[in-house]
Amino acid sequence: MESPIAHVVILPFPAQGHIKPMLILAELLTQLAAFKITFLNNEHNHRRIDKSAASRRRINFISIPDGLPPDHPRTGSSVIDLFFTISTASGPYLKNLIASMSQPPTCIICDGIMSFAIDLAAELGIPAITFRTYSATCTWTYFHLQKLIQNGEIPVLEGNEDMDKQISCIPGLENIMRRRDLPHICRLEPENKVLQFYITQTSKMTKASALILNTFEELESPIISHLKSIFPTIYTIGPLHTALKHNTIDTTNGPYNSFSLIKTDKSGLEWLDSQKPNSVLYVSFGSVISLSREQLMEFWYGLVNSGKLFLWAIRPDLVWDENESGQAPEELKMGTRERGRIVGWVAQEEVLAHNAVGGFLTHSGWNSTLESISFGKPMICWPRIADQQVNSMCVSEMWKVGFDMKEICDRSTVEKLVRDLMEGRAEEIVKSTDEIARLAQGSVRDGGSSNRNIKKLIQDIKLLHSTNGASRRST
Incomplete structure (x- = not known):
């Protein structure tokens, strides 16, 4: 029998700044729509994350391998090592995990730099939505990394460059962005594997059915419009922490859940x-x-x-x-x-x-x-x-x-x-x-732009659930 609620698998990149907004999204989907959530972490973060909050009773936390040894710190600059191990280590495990689930996922929401999950979802016939945990402006900039290379803007070599020279090849930022404002990876040589990782991941994001951004229309509307040339469906649902506070039903843990992997000092x-x-x-x-x-x-x-x-x-x-x-x-x-x-x-x-x-x-x-x-x-x-x-x-x-x-x-x-x-x-x-x-505060209130987009995301997932259920019953 088809489950009456949708099941969403959420896969963040295993770092604090990525896990936090995606976990807040998971909370919103449980509180506003009562969706079943499977939230995937590497074992290192699975041990550290607070799984005790009562409002997370519909969130099932599961650990997956990341390809690094247990004693690897996975913090600071060493986080980069995960770029080159996690897809190989997690991909086969994730495929088997999904195949063994009693309720197949309605969709997978994956981090924008975990794009191997988009290919896996396509293979399994599951819709995939990409969540880029950057701003719309930075996401748009990353889509122009290859063009920056072709135009000779990369690498930016501090001390050897006019760092205030304006960048002209990114629509919407022609009279604003300077060389010094480019992402730090633009200081790397074009063949550098970290730069190439981001170029590849950004390109693969386009295979997803939609894009989620933790921003709000009033803040980045012109750049969001540019991104719609790549993603016809974009859910701008931020600021997520403010949206959660506004929509919190279960206040057991107060309005400020820190979603932190690090113990806090009060x-x-x-x-x-x-x-x-x-x-x-x-x-x-x-x-x-x-x-x-x-x-x-x-x-x-x-x-x-x-x-x-x-x-x-x-x-x-x-x-x-x-x-x-x-x-x-x-x-x-x-x-x-x-x-x-x-x-x-x-x-x-x-x-x-x-x-x-x-x-x-x-x-x-x-x-x-x-x-x-x-x-x-x-x-x-x-x-x-x-x-x-x-x-x-x-x-x-x-x-x-x-x-x-x-x-x-x-x-x-x-x-x-x-x-x-x-x-x-x-x-x-x-x-x-x-x-x-x-x-920002108005965007998450009833009728605000982000509030409308959260509701649209929920309705679209419900539609996927009903459509997928009908499709499975007919086969």
Whole structure:
């Protein structure tokens, strides 16, 4: 007998920034449509993820192999190793897993860099939807990597190039994007296997029946229109964390599920409670990038010298040369005791939602950028890898919600930008931040653009379920 509910298999790339939005989507599909979800992680993350939330009772977490030895760290720059092992290791296992399921999947929603699943779905006769966890602007940029190579724009060699030269071959970004704004992989030679991996994965995404993006139409409408030349069906359903809060039915675990693979430190929230509104700069460089001791010191001096309050989340592996770290200078310790707080990994949404936080010094990962936008917090951007260069360009040049200090890491610049941001000297940034936050919140409310798209995604999956069921009954 055909099941009355749809069954969706969700396959993220096994990294924090990819798992989080796809797990939030899984939550939404269970809460709004009561779909059955099979959520696949590699064993490393399967052990770390919180599977206890009551609202996840319809989510079945299953581990799959990733081709790396158990002692491989799978964090920081070593995540790249997964690019070249996971499809070979996971593909055959996933095929057998799906074949053994008591209820065949209605569809597979796979990460945009897990495109082997699209080929597998086609082989099994299952519809596949691709979920790119980047912004629409960065996704559009990745579709032009081959063209950038053909035009001689890649590789971008810092020190040997006019980094402010504008890129002219990406429609919609002709008068905005500079060489320095291209993704970090554009610093690689064209034959580099990492660059080629992204070119191949991006191309394979086009075989999917639709594209999901964690963004909202009001933020990236012109670029979304360009993407529709590749994907006639696009579901822009973000900001996902805001959509979940708005649509949460089961509030057992409160409105701010962190969806974190790293244990969170709550002490910073207690400290924020004692601070004045908009007085604290929140600082975090995300779950992947690392800093040298020299970079750490420049940021630390800049923060202390700014005279502003700051809450700095430092994960255990943030500094890559810890064996040379030595003792922090006494002046930094004293300045931090007076005006700052250094904590471990935090529940970022809860921190950004706090009224004491007035700005965000960030690595410009897309989850962090979108969370900051939705909570109305202006940004100082210091991008390093992946999509971060593109995001920081959007923040400063397209949306006017922050400063971009790309490729700069000195204490005087940090000090100046922190003061400018926290003292509200850039009126345009303050105005734009408030307006875009209003649009972000409105997009997920009833009748908003993202709310409509989530409902459309659900209805389309239900249609697939009924169509597939009818097809199976007739064969």
